[in-house]
Amino acid sequence: MKILFITPYDNNYRYKSAFTKSLSYMPLTMPYLAALTPEEYGAQFKAIDEGVQKCNYEKLGFYDIVAITAVTSSVKRGYELAAYFKKKGSYIVMGGHHVTLLPEEAMQHADTVMTGPADRIWRTFIEDFAKGAPKKRYDGAHCDIGTANVIPKRDLMQKSKYIGVPTVIANFGCTNNCEFCVINSFWGGKYSARKIEDVINEIRSLNSKYILFLDPSPTSNRAYAKEFYKALADLKIKWAGLCTTDIYEDKELFDLMIQSGCIGVLMGFETFSAENLKESHKRNKIEQYKAVVDQFHQKGVTILGTFMLGFDGDTKESILKMPDYIEEIGVDIPRFAILTPYPNTPTYRRLALDGRMISKDWNDYDSIHATFVPKNFTSQELEELLVSVSNECYTVKRILKRAVKNKYGGLLKLGVNLGFRIYNKKVKKTLKKNWSTRA
Ligand code: SF4
16 A cells, blocks of 8 residues: 655745744654554555655656645645546545635545544544545544554655654644634634643653744643653753743743743734733733743743734734834744635634635635625735734844844744745745736
8 A cells, every 4th residue: 555645835835935944843743643543455655745855746656545634824735736646546545724614625636535633533444445435525523542652653754845843743623712823723622632742752752852833822721741751851852832822821831831841832813902812812912922931931932923914803004013122021933814714614604604704715715815804804905914013023133123122032043034024035035926916
């Protein structure tokens, strides 16, 4: 049995420079699915991550199964690949966030679709396939077997294409319910975690001083997180991962996190408006932003903060003030995205009901294009605002200010900021071209 895994490039791919591509981290879906394939079938694997590598598919031999995982902004490319390999006679399986949100659409392109976490259903699919009776659809979120304790086959990936820091997953899902987020649709609103011992053993086996955790909400279960950080501290590694701003409310958890070797966190601040937080059901507290950043800085932790534009409470003025607010709270690496109502999420349904969705081109769902009509300005103005705040936040002056404000993170922080400055320039160029075509 020969299996080809593909992660198609998404629409953002063309804005990336060689430097930002070099900051890519290794995705684990393909290595996990390979590891979960029962050995008795003697399967041979190949994995292509189009986000970092090019592949001449003409030169590849025949594959019995082609498994494609896609988010909304990469799904058109995914469908293109599905059609290409179907013509060659391969059996097409599709999964990932977009397929979970719109399985009926994906069924028109794939022989089998997998919704939710594919690691829970992959084995069953392979067994059914080997028997010659694969089903049209498998639903991972409703399957309660938990994640099997396997070590992902990382060797399948071209390691040199990624940052030299191994990625690890310890837990899944999120107990929050942000209106725009796809996590809860994907995990069926459930949160679960691997056995601490299994995660620790996997990290040991990686023999690396640094780890990047991919867990979307690692502190959702605080009791688990505390035990996990205690165990992690013994390994004396350094790590980075995601974190919610409410960490500020649990000093014990924060201390354990630091003691376990945390050196970088990505936090979704999203907005400086209480109205926007309410609209999106985001449980942030604006009055804690500066305090939580200061708390991390005091321990030498670098903060990558994400911000979203286009909520109903946003005005042009409020958005243009964001670079100053960001400087005030002290985020080291700010990232902006346009609010993107992914299909079938509560945000999408709300805006569609109001007749405000304007794009059905999934390539536009890349956080750079406005796919809906905002409340207080036009869609094009929203894209212009993205360009304006990105320009303002990534002036050399502001970058240098950020670099010296928090002395930790050093050259890497400076490099990442400069990388995003180049990325923003490419985004601006593409958007400007669109605007002139529309005019
Ligand atoms: S906290 Fe993060 S992962 Fe959880 S629902 Fe909100 S945006 Fe999604």
